[in-house]
Amino acid sequence: MGTQQLETVPEPKYWHLRTVLSEALDSEFSVGEILPNERDLAARFGVARATLRQALEQLELEGRLQRRRGVGTTVAPPRVGVAVGTTEQHVWPGAAGDDWQPVDSTLEAPPAAVAGVLETGAEELVHLVRRSRVTHGQPVAAELLYVPASSVPDLSAIDAPAGAARARAVLRELQRLALEGQERAVELGSARADDAKQLDRLPGAPVLVVTTRYFAEGGRTAAVSVATYRADTCRLTFGDSGGVEIHEGPERQAS
Amino acid sequence: MGTQQLETVPEPKYWHLRTVLSEALDSEFSVGEILPNERDLAARFGVARATLRQALEQLELEGRLQRRRGVGTTVAPPRVGVAVGTTEQHVWPGAAGDDWQPVDSTLEAPPAAVAGVLETGAEELVHLVRRSRVTHGQPVAAELLYVPASSVPDLSAIDAPAGAARARAVLRELQRLALEGQERAVELGSARADDAKQLDRLPGAPVLVVTTRYFAEGGRTAAVSVATYRADTCRLTFGDSGGVEIHEGPERQAS
DNA sequence: TAGTGGTCTAGACCACGTA
DNA sequence: ACGTGGTCTAGACCACTAT
Incomplete structure (x- = not known):
């Protein structure tokens, strides 16, 4: 998951970001691993933190991520x-x-x-x-x-x-x-x-x-x-x- | 649903707002009725539009509201x-x-x-x-x-x-x-x-x-x-x- | 105390449906 | 053309956890 510029596409940034992150989760992360914090991630992708959070929310809803206040964001295990x-x-x-x-x-x-x-x-x-x-x-x-x-x-x-x-x-x-x-x-x-x-x-x-x-x-x-x-x-x-x-x-x- | 100030409570504004709106929906609105637009609603409750939207999102998730771009927000019928x-x-x-x-x-x-x-x-x-x-x-x-x-x-x-x-x-x-x-x-x-x-x-x-x-x-x-x-x-x-x-x-x- | 995610603001612009 | 909800920004502060 390198420092990437999002292409200019007609789909919303947060949705595209969700897809990019989702693929990164599949290929570059393993269950339990900690993601970089939201401020860093937002900076890496060149978006506002709110936009990055919208993508993370989607992924959490889908059971791919787990976020805990004061701790960080981790890759979630498959659903039980x-x-x-x-x-x-x-x-x-x-x-x-x-x-x-x-x-x-x-x-x-x-x-x-x-x-x-x-x-x-x-x-x-x-x-x-x-x-x-x-x-x-x-x-x-x-x-x-x-x-x-x-x-x-x-x-x-x-x-x-x-x-x-x-x-x-x-x-x-x-x-x-x-x-x-x-x-x-x-x-x-x-x-x-x-x-x-x-x-x-x-x-x-x-x-x-x-x-x-x-x-x-x-x-x-x-x-x-x-x-x-x-x-x-x-x-x-x-x-x-x-x-x-x-x-x-x-x-x-x-x- | 009058012009109300939100009390200062330890719970998040959007969550309290969700509850207030939810009660208003039960008592003052009927199915299919159109709510005031988001900018007006936010002003009425004295919050930013983003905060108001967070409350509306919750209510939509719960099947209480239906929002359509270019049209407006309406009271949803009970779930099918x-x-x-x-x-x-x-x-x-x-x-x-x-x-x-x-x-x-x-x-x-x-x-x-x-x-x-x-x-x-x-x-x-x-x-x-x-x-x-x-x-x-x-x-x-x-x-x-x-x-x-x-x-x-x-x-x-x-x-x-x-x-x-x-x-x-x-x-x-x-x-x-x-x-x-x-x-x-x-x-x-x-x-x-x-x-x-x-x-x-x-x-x-x-x-x-x-x-x-x-x-x-x-x-x-x-x-x-x-x-x-x-x-x-x-x-x-x-x-x-x-x-x-x-x-x-x-x-x-x-x- | 430092670092994390959670909440909130006040704007701006865009996409869409309707008139 | 206008009004609606949808997206996005760049900040600020809060609540919580770990050290």
Whole structure:
């Protein structure tokens, strides 16, 4: 990645720069390596720092770079394949062998959007179970699981234990219900302040929001989960193996 | 949304602005309504245009706004639920009733990343079928479907017809194979120049990339599809109904 | 304390859609 | 021709991390 002048082309400078940097990453850098700082890079390419940053932002969005304030910009490893439930087999959250760690749980009034999906009315309280998911030592997702109190009627007595213990109790009660089906949706969002902290990112960081509806007997919605995955580091897989290597290598998203 | 001074808070101005605007959108604007232009808005909130734009970018990423050069910024409708295959039922692309329109098809050497997934070796040619998906009159996705020539051996004779007709021929041949399974992955990407044009967005626009591997008899990878969905307007659904309304309404992503 | 990325400013000009 | 959002500049200062 030498000192280069950008050609005069009709495409935006930052976009061209993104391509040039992307190719440099493929050929001249290895995973974990530290890039020159933004001021130096901008000077090398003869652009303003803001323009250089626009290119870096793109590459970070694509999972090619990782930037940390006070530290620097490093070449990111390939995205982690994260299994989001096998498509054939429907299981309750908290079933044996899932990768989630219960954090805590409280009894709250559901947000309006959630109350609409749970057909229980906005007045009925729900157990809010917070969980987090860690893969390869890195936090990749934060989940809010909403379980209407009516779905786990035997739980009311066990209100005492707080924190993770309480979360586990709610999940344990869930397993006792018959699971008839589930329904998933994936969309792009931006991390709220609390999610961002849990995922070790800044607020507004791009996230993949996976919403799952769990149906119990009679088609009743027994629980709703809203899971927030780091979009920069995760590839969500919906199959039986989580290790499909596509979109890696030199031309993953080259223009 | 009156002329307001931003409080002096420790959170970034653009983030606070995003929240303020988000609440204004919920309470004072309706879908399709045009916002004041960026220069006016920036002046109203007493910030530089670049800062205001940072807030608008966030809201556009979250699917709340739609910005078009030369036109203006409008309030976006709720995201469209786009069914990405029912999870229980595996079908070949191009099966009766799918929402894709064949565009054209060529015979090419596969990109390295694709060749790795198809276990056919990098030398063997593949049929590249281009398709596009339209929902509610809007283009929502562009697909590149890679079919190794060996998967559709009877096709070699029909090399003559070009364009959509050729694409349909490849898809028709595919249906004759037995489909043993499929495997999906979803990740965030940015639109390449050609995808961007097809999706009516600028290059670099955020997209959800859905990669699907189709397995034929013996676990052989018979085809690979890379579909690029507009991240701002789409919510990908993996269930039997595509109309789950969650994450809509006032508190969809409020901080 | 030094160096990094993150935020913010006040301008300028360009590309595009519409009238 | 005009108004819109998109790009770009050259600075300044802040927040954070490591030494």
